[in-house]
Structure formats: structure tokens, C-alpha cells
Amino acid sequence: MSAMEEMLKNEIDPREFDGPEFQKNPFPLYERLRDHHPVFHDRFHNRWVISRYWDIDAVFQDSEAYTRGVYDPDGDYEFGKRHIFGPNILEYGVGEQHRFMRNVVAGQFVGRKLDAFLPFIDLIANELIDGFKEKGEVELVSEFSNQFPIRVISNMLGLPREDEDMFVGWYKALIAGLGFGGEYMVRGIEARNEMWDYIEPLIIAREKNPTDDLLSALVNADLQGKRQSMDEIKGFVALLLAAGGDTTDKAISNMWYHMMYTRPDQFADVKADPELWTNVFTEMMRFDPVVHAQFRRTTKEIKLYDEIIPERDGIIIYLGAGNRDERTFKNPDTFDIHRDDLHMGRENRSGRYKDGKPGHLGFGIGQHFCMGYAMARQEAVIGSSLLAGALKNFRPKFKEHEGISSPSIDSGGFRSPKELWMEFDVD
Ligand code: HEM
Structure with missing residues (x-):
């Protein structure tokens, strides 16, 4: 190959980010980015692309230089007006309001609060499993993963159990409305409004008579006399x-996909030792995490490699690419629950570990580090262990599978298989 051909092979056409190939298998493009364009100026989408592990770590850790605030610092921005969720923590960079919103739920999804909720997580998983365990087959995505985490959240909030199905329906419409525009967006906003109408009287009731549920915590959190408004709670x-x-919904589907289709040999190890489900979760969060991209904006001029990124330019960080960086992980394209170069235990916010091993980037790092990291792991591990323990001789129903894909990685679309059929023996 001539030098010119070699150079052209490694060039990147930004339209590749919009193509179906990228949604299905973004990893070859990630590799070209890491190897040849560690800071890629994507003029077509008006942003800079960061793809190496330690560069991503540095962006996450420096939330002063790279802000997540979506508003124009000089303009008027009404929080929540342009977001399907309404006003929410994801719109804020670091600062007082972000700190306040984090503090409101700090402690709700970790430690003792989470431990107290574990029996309920068991209960919900078992109820769902009971619904299909006599059938001899199950479509795991719709009959388990889609249902389980959302029912857990509904119960954490303290919503009546008889309203759970309604909540699952709103959830599906709202998620479908994220990033797809058109009728999905309209239906998503309708679902959100219906949910808000439903929840408003419950919020008022919790204000008068608080209980120990999550909704009461959201309503009554008081930080130096400041409380969340009705719109912020909704x-x-x-x-x-x-x-x-x-996210957790898709994490569970992804774990099962990898066990059934990518590494059936390692599935045998997990069946023999269910403690290994936690490794399956961690390696899934590295190999092909649910969330591949996060967005930031520079607050000052940044010099990185040979590039100068101007102040206030957009940055996309592909944590899905950083997790496959061969500068950090050996054989990064191999899914391996026994790898010795990945921190396998619980994540921490700083991303640095006592065991000296790098962690996956799937929950972010630093100021915006995922608040539900412990809960997601517990749910995925408990749900998967119970499922595997309850079904006899389970196996994929179909030999072939179309694999994991995402609606659009750049829209924040989460990655997962569309369907996952499984068969098992019934007495
Ligand atoms: C496998 C499941 C999950 C994945 C892959 C995931 C991923 C992420 C990522 C990548 C971020 C960082 C955003 C950024 O840096 O801008 C984040 C933030 C966040 N996550 Fe998660 N998450 C998961 C589960 C959960 C759960 C179960 C909850 C709550 C019950 C939760 C609540 C949040 C919140 C509130 C933030 C915003 C934190 C902030 O801005 O300070 N997540 N998550």
C-alpha cells in the first residue's frame, strides 16, 4: 500500500458517525480515532472527538475546563424547557445547583438505604421469573429486563404497586421519545405529562405526610433552607x-447476550460460581457499555496533542472507545470475565483504585459520576443470579443473533440487543 493509500485509509469522514455501521459496530472507527486522530476535529458535527482512555479520564476529572452545562453561559436559558424530562441534573455543569441536586439524592442508592431495599429487589425479580418459568421459553428483553429495573424504581419511589404497569407503559413511551424526534417525541412528552399529572398529588401528599420512601426524600430534602420546586421534583x-x-434494563440484556453468544465457555464458569456475575457486569461495562458517549463544552482554550480546542467548543467523549484502548487493556476486543488488568470490584468516583488496575469508564468519573452505580450493579447481579438459579438447563433459542446495536450512539442512545430468546426445561 502506498503512503498516500495508507493515509487515506486512516482518514475519517465525519458522516461515518451517522451511518448504520457505526450504530452496529463502532469499534473499528474508534480504533482509527485512537490510533490516528486522538483529538479529531469533526467539522461536520461541529465538535471535537476524544477517544483514548487516559484522555477521557482527564476530561471527566476536569469539570472546570470541560463543563457539562448545556446552556449558553451568556444567554438566557430556562432549565427544563428543551428537555423531555423537564428540569433535571443532567443539564447542569458543576456549581451550586448541581451540588444541591446531587445532595438531594445522595445516599439514596448506596449503602444502608440500598441494603434495606435488597429484599424488595429479590421480590420483584422473583415475581417476574414466576410469570414465565412454566413456559419453557422467554424473550428476556421484554419479559424481564424491560420490566425489572423500572418496577424497582417505582417501588423505591413509594408508588402503589397496582400502578406499576402504568408506570412501565409511561417509561417505554418516554424512552422511545428520547432522541428520535417526530411522533415518538410527541408520544414521549404526552407520557411524561400523564406521569406528571399522576405524580403531583402524591408529591403534595408526601409534603404533608412524609414516609421513608424516595419520593418523600425528593420532596422534603432541605439544604440550608432550599428545597426543590414541584417542576424539579417531577x-x-x-x-x-x-x-x-x-440503563440498568439494557445492562442486564447485554450481560445475558454476552454470556449466551460471545462467551458461552465462560458462562459455564458463571453457572458454577454465581459470584462471577459481578465480573460479568464489570466486563460488560468495559467491553460494550450501555452508554458510549458523553458531552462536554470547553470553558477555556485547551491544547491537546497537536490541536488547539477553542473555548466553548463542543466535545464528545467516547467512553466506549476509551474502554477498548489497547494502551490500557490487553486484548481489549476480547470479552473476558477473568481479565487481570481491569478493576473488577465496585467503582469509585475518582476512577483510581487501590489495586492499581484501571476501571471501566462506563459510569463516568468525577463530579458527574453516576449516582446509581451501586444500585445498577446490585440489580443486574441479583436479577441475573436469580434468573440463572430458577431456570433449568437454559440455552439460547436461536443459534444466530444479530447482536447489540444502538439507535444512535451520538444521540445518547443506549446499546442493547433488541430481543433475546431463551429456552429451558420445565418439570
Ligand atoms: C448500568 C446502569 C447505568 C449506567 C451505564 C449509567 C451511566 C451513567 C453515566 C455515564 C453518567 C455520567 C454522566 C456524565 O458524566 O455527564 C451517569 C450519571 C448519572 N446517573 Fe447513571 N448509569 C446507570 C445507572 C443509574 C441508576 C440506577 C441511577 C439511579 C437510580 C442513575 C442515576 C444517575 C444520575 C442521577 C446521574 C447524574 C449525576 C450527576 O450529574 O452528577 N444511574 N450515569
Whole structure:
């Protein structure tokens, strides 16, 4: 190959980011980015693309230089007006309001609060499993993963159990409305409004008579005399459906996909030792995490490699690419639950670990580090262990599978298989 051909092979046409190939298998493009354009100026989408592990870590850790605030610092911005969830924490960079919103739920999804909720997580998983365990087959995505985390959130909020199905319906419409525009968007906003109308009297009731549920915590959180407004509380509930429901939903499907189709040999190890489900979760979050991209904006001029990124330019960080960086992980394209170069235990916010091993980037790092990291892991591991324990001799129903894909990675679309059929023996 001539030098010119070699150079052209590694050039990037920004339209590749919009193509179906990228949605299905973004990894070859990620590799070209890492190897040849670690800071790629994508003029077509008006942004800079960052793809190497330690560069992504640096962006996440420096939330002063790279802000997540979506508003124009000089303009008027009405929080929530342009967001399907309404006002919510994802719109804020770091600052007082972001700190306040984090503090409102700090402690709700970790530690003792989470431990106290674990029996309920068991209960919900078992109820769902009971619904199909006599059938001899199950479509895991719709009959389990789509249902389980959202029912958990609904119960954490303290909503009546008889309203759970309604909540699942709103959830599906709202998620479908994210990033797809058109009629999906309209239906998503309708669903959100219906949910808001439903939840408003419950918020008022919790204000008068608080209980120990999550909704009461959202309503009554008082930080130096400051409380969330009605719209902010509703926005948080809507956000929890996506941030807490949709992500964990897809995490479970992805784990099962990889066990059934990518590494059936390692599935045998997991069946023999269910403790290994936690490794399946961690390696899934590295190999092909649910969320591949996060967005930032520079607050000052940044010099990175040979590029100068001007102040206030948009940045897309492909954590899905950083997780496959061969500068950090050996054989990064191999799914391996026994790898010795990945921190396998619980994540921490700083991303640095005592065992000296790098962690996956799938929950972000730093100021905006995922607040539900512990809950997501617990749900995915508990749900998967119970499922595997309850079904006898389970196996994929079909030999072939079209694999994992995303609606659009750049729209924040979460990655997962569309369907996952499984068969098992019934006595
Ligand atoms: C496997 C499941 C999950 C994945 C892959 C995931 C992923 C992420 C990522 C990548 C971020 C960082 C955003 C950024 O840096 O801008 C984030 C933030 C967040 N996550 Fe999660 N998440 C999951 C589960 C959950 C759960 C279960 C909850 C709550 C119940 C939750 C609540 C949040 C919240 C509130 C934030 C915003 C934090 C902030 O801005 O300070 N997530 N998540």
C-alpha cells in the first residue's frame, strides 16, 4: 500500500458517525480515532472527538475546563424547557445547583438505604421469573429486563404497586421519545405529562405526610433552607426512569447476550460460581457499555496533542472507545470475565483504585459520576443470579443473533440487543 493509500485509509469522514455501521459496530472507527486522530476535529458535527482512555479520564476529572452545562453561559436559558424530562441534573455543569441536586439524592442508592431495599429487589425479580418459568421459553428483553429495573424504581419511589404497569407503559413511551424526534417525541412528552399529572398529588401528599420512601426524600430534602420546586421534583422522577431504569434494563440484556453468544465457555464458569456475575457486569461495562458517549463544552482554550480546542467548543467523549484502548487493556476486543488488568470490584468516583488496575469508564468519573452505580450493579447481579438459579438447563433459542446495536450512539442512545430468546426445561 502506498503512503498516500495508507493515509487515506486512516482518514475519517465525519458522516461515518451517522451511518448504520457505526450504530452496529463502532469499534473499528474508534480504533482509527485512537490510533490516528486522538483529538479529531469533526467539522461536520461541529465538535471535537476524544477517544483514548487516559484522555477521557482527564476530561471527566476536569469539570472546570470541560463543563457539562448545556446552556449558553451568556444567554438566557430556562432549565427544563428543551428537555423531555423537564428540569433535571443532567443539564447542569458543576456549581451550586448541581451540588444541591446531587445532595438531594445522595445516599439514596448506596449503602444502608440500598441494603434495606435488597429484599424488595429479590421480590420483584422473583415475581417476574414466576410469570414465565412454566413456559419453557422467554424473550428476556421484554419479559424481564424491560420490566425489572423500572418496577424497582417505582417501588423505591413509594408508588402503589397496582400502578406499576402504568408506570412501565409511561417509561417505554418516554424512552422511545428520547432522541428520535417526530411522533415518538410527541408520544414521549404526552407520557411524561400523564406521569406528571399522576405524580403531583402524591408529591403534595408526601409534603404533608412524609414516609421513608424516595419520593418523600425528593420532596422534603432541605439544604440550608432550599428545597426543590414541584417542576424539579417531577423532572427528577422522569430522569430516574432513563438514568436508573433504561440503563440498568439494557445492562442486564447485554450481560445475558454476552454470556449466551460471545462467551458461552465462560458462562459455564458463571453457572458454577454465581459470584462471577459481578465480573460479568464489570466486563460488560468495559467491553460494550450501555452508554458510549458523553458531552462536554470547553470553558477555556485547551491544547491537546497537536490541536488547539477553542473555548466553548463542543466535545464528545467516547467512553466506549476509551474502554477498548489497547494502551490500557490487553486484548481489549476480547470479552473476558477473568481479565487481570481491569478493576473488577465496585467503582469509585475518582476512577483510581487501590489495586492499581484501571476501571471501566462506563459510569463516568468525577463530579458527574453516576449516582446509581451501586444500585445498577446490585440489580443486574441479583436479577441475573436469580434468573440463572430458577431456570433449568437454559440455552439460547436461536443459534444466530444479530447482536447489540444502538439507535444512535451520538444521540445518547443506549446499546442493547433488541430481543433475546431463551429456552429451558420445565418439570
Ligand atoms: C448500568 C446502569 C447505568 C449506567 C451505564 C449509567 C451511566 C451513567 C453515566 C455515564 C453518567 C455520567 C454522566 C456524565 O458524566 O455527564 C451517569 C450519571 C448519572 N446517573 Fe447513571 N448509569 C446507570 C445507572 C443509574 C441508576 C440506577 C441511577 C439511579 C437510580 C442513575 C442515576 C444517575 C444520575 C442521577 C446521574 C447524574 C449525576 C450527576 O450529574 O452528577 N444511574 N450515569
